[in-house]
Amino acid sequence: MAFSAKTEYGIVSLVELAAIYEQGGVLQVAEIAHRQSIPDRYLEQMLTSLRRARILRSIRGPKGGYQLARPPAEITIADVVNCLEGDQSARAAASRDTPEFDVLAALQEQLDQAHAAILSGTSLQDLLEQRDQRIQAQAMYFI
Amino acid sequence: MAFSAKTEYGIVSLVELAAIYEQGGVLQVAEIAHRQSIPDRYLEQMLTSLRRARILRSIRGPKGGYQLARPPAEITIADVVNCLEGDQSARAAASRDTPEFDVLAALQEQLDQAHAAILSGTSLQDLLEQRDQRIQAQAMYFI
DNA sequence: CCGGATCCCCATCGATGTAGTTGGGACTAC
DNA sequence: GTAGTCCCAACTACATCGATGGGGATCCGG
Numbered sequence: 001m002a003f004s005a006k007t008e009y010g011i012v013s014l015v016e017l018a019a020i021y022e023q024g025g026v027l028q029v030a031e032i033a034h035r036q037s038i039p040d041r042y043l044e045q046m047l048t049s050l051r052r053a054r055i056l057r058s059i060r061g062p063k064g065g066y067q068l069a070r071p072p073a074e075i076t077i078a079d080v081v082n083c084l085e086g087d088q089s090a091r092a093a094a095s096r097d098t099p100e101f102d103v104l105a106a107l108q109e110q111l112d113q114a115h116a117a118i119l120s121g122t123s124l125q126d127l128l129e130q131r132d133q134r135i136q137a138q139a140m141y142f143i
Numbered sequence: 144m145a146f147s148a149k150t151e152y153g154i155v156s157l158v159e160l161a162a163i164y165e166q167g168g169v170l171q172v173a174e175i176a177h178r179q180s181i182p183d184r185y186l187e188q189m190l191t192s193l194r195r196a197r198i199l200r201s202i203r204g205p206k207g208g209y210q211l212a213r214p215p216a217e218i219t220i221a222d223v224v225n226c227l228e229g230d231q232s233a234r235a236a237a238s239r240d241t242p243e244f245d246v247l248a249a250l251q252e253q254l255d256q257a258h259a260a261i262l263s264g265t266s267l268q269d270l271l272e273q274r275d276q277r278i279q280a281q282a283m284y285f286i
Numbered sequence: 287c288c289g290g291a292t293c294c295c296c297a298t299c300g301a302t303g304t305a306g307t308t309g310g311g312a313c314t315a316c
Numbered sequence: 317g318t319a320g321t322c323c324c325a326a327c328t329a330c331a332t333c334g335a336t337g338g339g340g341a342t343c344c345g346g
Contacts, residue, residue, distance in 0.1 A: 001254050003247075005334060012243035028292070037239050042335050048294070061343025062291045077250070096180050099281075100155035103273040107220070107265065108146065114257045122250065130246040138242075148305060171321070185306055191323070204314030205320045 001115070007084045009038050010046045011127070014055070014080060018072035018128045026065030046084060053083040072124035081119055150227045152181050153189040154270070157223060160199070161215035161271045169208030189227060196226040215267035224262055 003011070013032050020027065029047060033040035047066055050056040057069045068075065095101045146154070156175050163170065172190060176183035190209055193199040200212045211218065238244045 001258055008247060011247055015243045036241055039335060058293060060293045064292050098179055099274045099277045100158045102277055103270050104151060104154055111261055114261060118254055118257060127246050131242045134242045134245055182306060201322060203322045207321045
């Protein structure tokens, strides 16, 4: 199951911000966008949504930028996905009223729960650690 | 995560057909469509796809219709979803080449596997049994 | 206090995909 | 040979997604 571009862009940006959370630094939209090859005016919208959801904090003016609103271990991917994917109102589950559609709905429920379990069991901290391991592994090749 | 209408319509139709598989009966497109409140000319397309994937068999002429090509226990929901959802060619996973996108891809892989495990672990037989239980339970209320 | 850097808000656009419709043709039981 | 059924393929309407654009608000450095 694929994430939308919105969600992907949001997650990678948050991982970048998680990496500098300890130092209390900030990153600007343009900088993240450039490093990740994302259209900057588009990324702006995602970061705005994340700010409104209290996942990010923003600082305006020169030397401004974004930073995480709380430690990476306390932000789950489920939070991010809910913010960026669920933004556009409620999806109506107008299942037809037959037993066949009912069992189908039960199956969908099962899928949703498995999905949710993974997403809320993964924090930005987890992704950050995986990222660092990858970077370490990559560095090995150059020795 | 939501199924497309195509997939939903296909699954409920197959559950109906599974219910009469033992007796070797057939159901016509129009009949299924009417019982499930699905546009019949649209449902036709799904059943055609399922026939081409060797999941259904069809019989033409008056008294014709569709029936399962093999026992319901040997048809998984994964088969059906692959047929109806994956029809339109390959989805390119052109992940950007940064460590952040890499860990994201790993997460997606994890989700896909959980998804696939459920879908290939559920057969039409399973759904049929759930449906019959529901119908039984419903009948209780009328006593 | 001014100028530039940066975030902020909202409208718009084009491409793609989804759900559904339509118009026929082929096969078969009677 | 006719009616009932499946078969094939094009077409449309609409929503969504990814992206772009025009201004505005805020803030720091000089």
